[in-house]
Amino acid sequence: MSYFDGIDPIRFDPDGDGDLAFRHYDADRVVMGKPLRDHLRFAVCWWHSFVWEGGDPFGGQTFQRPWFPGDTMDLARQRVDAAFDLFRILGVPFYAFHDHDIRPQGASLAESNARLDEITDYMGPKMEGGGPGLLWGTANMFSDRRYMSGAATNPDPDVFAYCASIVRAAMGATVKLGGVNYVLWGGREGYETLLNTDMDRELQQMGRFLSMVVEHKHRIGLKGDILIEPKPQEPTKHQYDHDVATVYGFLKRFGLEGEVKVNIEQGHAILAGHSFEHEIATANALGIFGSIDMNRNDYQSGWDTDQFPNNVPEVAMAYYEILRGGGFANGGTNFDAKLRRQSLDPVDLVAAHVGAMDVCARGLMAAAAMLEDGALERRREARYAKWDEAENAAMLHGDATLDAIADRAEGAGLDPQPVSGGQERLENLVNRYV
Incomplete structure (x- = not known):
């Protein structure tokens, strides 16, 4: 029995009265010469949708999924079945995952890597015949206690070497599944206090690790982009990849600005004191725009709440800058968003994605109309016209x-x-x- 039994594939029905229909996302609708599905390139994230248990700092698990606690390969396969059912219901072209999302950690490094190989063997056939592709893969180098002092930036070289192994395995899994990109989410690459931190040493370690990842990408034939995801204060007090401009400075220092792009998250942009469109425009101006994580923060909480997007004007300005920069090449719109911990039912997960996809479609169509009409661009050009003399x-x-x-x-x-x-x-x- 499917976890999503009784929920039919979502259709475009602008005049329907139910909450499980697309009102604005018509995947085949052509906008600026391209179907909406190819503009938006939606992806469902595995971690929030199928791994997160609904806890918060003051309370534990609220969600009850049949594949929890997910600590065996049988439960991992059950989670895969549910995930691909959701992808089919939504009709999304992509998904994204961390290695730890799709396989339980083994008793040893070798067993963990073997389990990743086993579960991707199970996933591969589900992607055939028009199934969703992999927008990007990545390795979880933040949850385990061994990463409490960083991953590539850790003062213990054994952790650096351990990370090399799991990244190699995750990159191999990404290529095996036909993944378009590979992301390095540096959740622990930062520090709490300079009293015990050699910042220059840690940055050198981080630069060396990223350089080796780029070399390995070319060695194994990964055709897409290596992406870094900027973020401030998550979870350490001082993150080395605070925002897009900071990441660009780091890439320039190690000669990687032509090899690595950024995956920009709305919530992280806000926490860095910027707008989402600012970070996208900065990445385009610097030539490092790659992909986005689409979500929103609760502006009263002061933290990264990873809520599904529902603000059309904000989304429209983000897509305006994306379209103005030429649109996605290898990237896409990944919903790095999670249900509220009181949203317990399978239908809640479907409805959250349906609403988010509609918001993005409305936003992109508004952005395209602005760009095609040209009124905003004409006024911008007029402001700088004297520089053309x-x-x-x-x-x-x-x-x-x-x-x-x-x-x-x-x-x-x-x-x-x-x-x-x-x-x-x-x-x-x-x-x-x-």
């Missing part, structure tokens, strides 16, 4: 010196006056679409 462009691209530019300003008696940025008018413009 030859004399002004030469200040950036010519041989002009500071002296020459200063002399011109003084000789011409320049007296520039402020020009309105018109923010409120632009916000009103955006509201016409969202």
Whole structure:
């Protein structure tokens, strides 16, 4: 018996009155020359949907799933069956996982890796015949107590070596399942206090590890991207990958800016003091945009609550920057989001994804309409139009010196006056679409 028995595949039904229908996500609808499914590239995350037990800092498990506690291979296979049932019901093209999400940890490193190989043998046939693909795989290097002082940045070199083994296995599993990308989620790559931390040493270790991952990617024929996911204060006080700009500086230091891109999460962007669209625009400007984790935070909690997206204007501005940058290449929209711990029923998990997919579809269509109409871009271009004049462009691209530019300003008696940025008018413009 399926965990999702009685729930039919979700259809596009804009006029229906039930809560298990897409009102806006018509996968075949062509927007800017491409079907919505190819723009959005939805993925279901394995960890929150099938592994998380519904606990919080003040209380334990609330969810009762037939595959919990998930500590045997038989339960792992049962979880795989449920996962692919959900993928079929939603019609998503992708999913994503950590190694520890799909197989229980063994008594030894070798047994853990063997179990990963065994469970991916079970998953492979379920992906045939039009089943969902793997958007990205990754290794869990944060949950076990051995990572309490970091993974690649750990002061113990044995942990570094241990991580090399599980990353090699996870990358192999990703290639085996035809995965498009591989993510390094540095959940423990940071520190609590400088009193016991050699920051430069740890950054060197992190850079060396990432360089070896890139080398291994090419060795095993992984065709997609290696992705880093920026995040602040999660869970350590000072994270080395605080935001997109910080990650770019790290990549430049180790010569990896042409090899590694970023997977940007909405919740992490907010915790870093930025907007989601800011982080996406920054990644596009630096040439490292890869993929996104779509969720939202509770803005009153001050923590990463990983809720399903429901704010169309926020989502629209994120997709505006994605479309403005050319859209996804290898990346996609991964729902790194979890149910609230009171949402106990199988149908809750389906409905949460249905609503999130609709919100994203509405947001992307609004973003596409803004971009195609061009009103926002025309006003942006007009604001910088004087820079296109030859004399002004030469200040950036010519041989002009500071002296020459200063002399011109003084000789011409320049007296520039402020020009309105018109923010409120632009916000009103955006509201016409969202």
